[in-house]
Amino acid sequence: MPFFKPLFAVFLAAVMASSSFAAEPALKFGVGLFQPDKEKNDATYRPLADYLAKKLGRAVELRTVDSWEGLAKSLSTGETDIALLGPWGYVLANNQANAQVVSTILYDGKPEYFAIMVTHPNSGINSPKDLKGKTFAFGDKGSTSGYLIPLHYFMQQGIDPETYFSKVLYTKHQAIEVQVTQGALDAGADYNRNRNAMIELGLIKAEQSKIFWQSPALPNDAFAVSASLYKNKALIEKIQAALLEVGADLKSQPNLLPAHYTGFVSRDDGFYKPIRDAGLATGKLQVK
Incomplete structure (x- = not known):
């Protein structure tokens, strides 16, 4: 019997780890309509969703949202936990529900566009x-x-x-x-x-x-998380680390991002100040 005790302990630990993983709810990953239609958009960004699931050790469910306004709202309503969205969409989500950017996507190595x-x-x-x-x-x-x-x-x-x-x-x-x-x-x-x-x-x-x-140059699309998820600092660090590794992994997995997108760089809310300033100046954004 003593021989079986270590085996039973290993089995019990595996079961408990499996149960713990299963208890973690899937992260709902919202993506804006960057491609001409939803089907192509889903196919384009599914590899990134699968990549994040592997890196984070939990399921990631991808969903394309066909308007930037809709994607911003989904972060505030809990329909999405993490999202890749345009700069203005991010600022709206931040203003409406305190969503927080954790990374900015790079295009040809640059975090800005026009x-x-x-x-x-x-x-x-x-x-x-x-x-x-x-x-x-x-x-x-x-x-x-x-x-x-x-x-x-x-x-x-x-x-x-x-x-x-x-x-x-x-x-x-x-x-x-x-x-x-x-x-x-x-x-x-x-x-x-x-x-x-x-x-x-x-x-x-x-x-x-x-x-x-x-x-003038504008900050690229934001990878943002909901206000509630942002409180989980350990998870945020894992998400940022995973996104930082995308650039290197593109060499062996070129379908992780569309053409010309070369990875992510960690950025915070201050990077999007030019967009917020424009929103306030046009009256499309109200001071909190």
């Missing part, structure tokens, strides 16, 4: 001053580059979009680029990463798209 305005080269539009009486499209109202930053710029120039343009639309970034190249839309707001990606994928032709305005 909002742009695009038009067809034959439109006659060479600067924002040429937009009067034209049709213009913003992204959805939870978008940083598609809405907040261009709106802030227009306000600084004394331009009221609802009266300055002949027609204002609110739609997806991809749709804006396509309609501009087709001449169905005079101009619209987007971000450089999306335009570059669409050109590379052959979704639009570079010679049919012209950038006529670009913003």
Whole structure:
């Protein structure tokens, strides 16, 4: 019998460890609609969800949320625990529910990007001053580059979009680029990463798209966690450590992130101050 006691102890420890893991609820991972449709978006970010599950030792459930506003709200309602979302979406989630950024995604090694305005080269539009009486499209109202930053710029120039343009639309970034190249839309707001990606994928032709305005550098998309999860400092450290390892692991697992995304860097809420300032200046964000 003494021989069996050590074996029983090992078995009991394994059962207890298994039960402990099972007791941990899955982390609900919300991702914005970075790709043209939900199916492609899920397929693109599922490898990252699986990677995090392995690194954290607990299940991670991926869900695509089709609007930035919706993703921000999901962090406040508990529908998601962790999320990869645009800068303005993060600031909204932080303001509404004290969600906290823990990392920023890198694009070609940089944690910043640019909002742009695009038009067809034959439109006659060479600067924002040429937009009067034209049709213009913003992204959805939870978008940083598609809405907040261009709106802030227009306000600084004394331009009221609802009266300055002949027609204002609110739609997806991809749709804006396509309609501009087709001449169905005079101009619209987007971000450089999306335009570059669409050109590379052959979704639009570079010679049919012209950038006529670009913003100062903006902080890249945020990897944020809910306020309740942020209290678990040990877990936050594990999440940040896992995200920091993505860059090196991309060499052997290139599908962890879409093309040009090269990893994550740890950042805190202060990095997103330019977005918060724009939100306050436009009145789209209320002081707590």
